[in-house]
Amino acid sequence: MSYYVARGQLPPKKHTQFRSPGNELYCEEVFGTCGFSGIASILYHLHPPTVMREITGMTPLEYAAEPAGALHHRHFFTGRIATEGDLVSSRRYLLKNDDVLVGVGETAKSMTAFYRNSDGDELLFVQDGSGVLHSPFGDLAVAPGDYVVIPSGMLYRMEIQERMRFIVFEAYGPIELPSRYLNSAGQISEQAPFSERDFHVPEGADPVDESGEFVVQVKKRDRVSTYVYAHHPFDVVGWDGYLYPYTFNISDFQPMTGAIHLPPTIHQTFQGPNIAICSFVPRLFDYHPRAVPVSYFHSNIDTDEVLYYVRGNFMSRRGIESGSLTLHPAGIPHGPQPGAIEASLGKSSTDELAVMMDAFRPLTVLRPANSVEDDNYTFSWQ
Ligand SMILES: [Fe+2]
Known part of the structure; x- marks a missing residue:
């Protein structure tokens, strides 16, 4: 995280003697990343952690x-695993x-x-x-x-x-x-x-x-x-630092909307190693009088796009249930399914709740996913 937090008992200066009421030295641990130059916290244990x-x-x-095999759009009913x-x-x-x-x-x-x-x-x-x-x-x-x-x-x-x-x-x-x-x-x-x-x-x-x-x-x-x-x-009797x-x-995510459709990056919540995590939460739709609220067609040339559907009414997708996970591999266009654009016109809000991950390097599908695959999804834009 990006801010300093302190809890419990701490000595006034780090790396100095810090003793219990019984005069035992507490065991100081530096818990951090990137050697000793990255984000870290310092913890004081009763006993050595070793x-x-x-x-x-x-x-x-x-x-x-x-x-x-040939790359194609995938849909897995993960709630059925x-x-x-x-x-x-x-x-x-x-x-x-x-x-x-x-x-x-x-x-x-x-x-x-x-x-x-x-x-x-x-x-x-x-x-x-x-x-x-x-x-x-x-x-x-x-x-x-x-x-x-x-x-x-x-x-x-x-x-x-x-x-x-x-x-x-x-x-x-x-x-x-x-x-x-x-x-x-x-x-x-x-x-x-x-x-x-x-x-x-x-x-x-x-x-x-x-x-x-x-x-x-x-x-x-x-x-x-x-x-x-x-x-x-x-x-631990006390700790302080930036790593915890x-x-x-997700209900505290404040969605941003505009006069016309804003791209999914507006929903980003976290970043990771070559990944971005976004939150799609209930929100008002775009307010231009001729706005098209659902997403446009796109090919996500640089990323494999993963969407996990939590709950709500997913306007641009048919056959989706809570726990559905879709994978749209890079380079193949996807977007609203037939009828979804017309159905969205004039709508003022959505109650969808979903978590998205964009991966900038290709993802491999693992075997447990195959057992709950929706075989009809790939051709569902027909
Ligand atoms: Fe997409």
């Missing part, structure tokens, strides 16, 4: 891709390239192990359900419609309160606010579709002072390694 007792396993991650497990193990991956892994999942089960994705930041979009994201930074409430940004390398455990359905973008790099929304001081500018007040950060929690056996799973380099640590990892998990609810 006391590993055992390595108990390694699970290779394999992503079976469909055979190469049966999943089980917790927030991590229920994920079924559908799309992948070297920048991002896209998966969906559904879970009613709280995580028991602690998990860390060290490949990059995770961006979770919670379609339904609620829970609490526990981390060394404290507890963060998660509600329907929330985007949850989980920094690379941060240990977490999601507690589920209500059955959660989600789509996850596992980036191989940072998920950030789009640079053009920030002014030269790093503040979110008045031109942005949100402000700092719309972002929610853990309030901090009492440190957990427990010793024993704590299972930690780490995803890195196409494998999950499992370790047993001697101390509870959420034993946060939520942003």
Whole structure:
């Protein structure tokens, strides 16, 4: 994130002696990216975060891709994929390239192990359900419609309160606010579709002072390694810095509209490594008396375009349901389906809710997507 946050107890100066009431030194950890020059936070633990007792396993991650074929427009009913497990193990991956892994999942089960994705930041979009994201930074409430940004390398455990359905973008790099929304001081500018007040950060929690056996799973380099640590990892008495998990609810995205149709980039919410994430939310349509509210035809020459339909009435698409995910590969024109333009004329608003990802490098479709594919979609412009 782009602003400084401090929680709990901190010494007046960093990298100086900081002791407990019992005169024990707290263990200072610099948690950051890009060596020691990138975005970072400093945490103070009761115990060293390094006391590993055992390595108990390694699970290779394999992503079976469909055979190469002619590129065409695709539609997957992801809500029909049966999943089980917790927030991590229920994920079924559908799309992948070297920048991002896209998966969906559904879970009613709280995580028991602690998990860390060290490949990059995770961006979770919670379609339904609620829970609490526990981390060394404290507890963060998660509600329907929330985007949850989980920094690379941060240990977490999601507690589920209500059955959660989600789509996850596992980036191989940072998920950030789009640079053009920030002014030269790093503040979110008045031109942005949100402000700092719309972002929610853990309030901090009492440190957990427990010793024993704590299972930690780490995803890195196409494998999950499992370790047993001697101390509870959420034993933090205070932290400060710019790197922490946060939520942003899609209902707080302030849509921008104009006299005539504005391109999808106006809906951008996050940027990642060669990806852009956009939010399509209920909004008024364009107000020119002869405006055409639906999108024009376009060929997205530079990007593979992924749209995840959350809910609402999708004017330009037939046969779409909640959880539908479309993939429009680069270079093939798409746009409103037959009749959609005429039907849109004179409409004043839309209630659609959708999340879009543009990927600037080609995506591969993974096998789990094939089982829920809509075979009629490719020719649905006829
Ligand atoms: Fe498009």
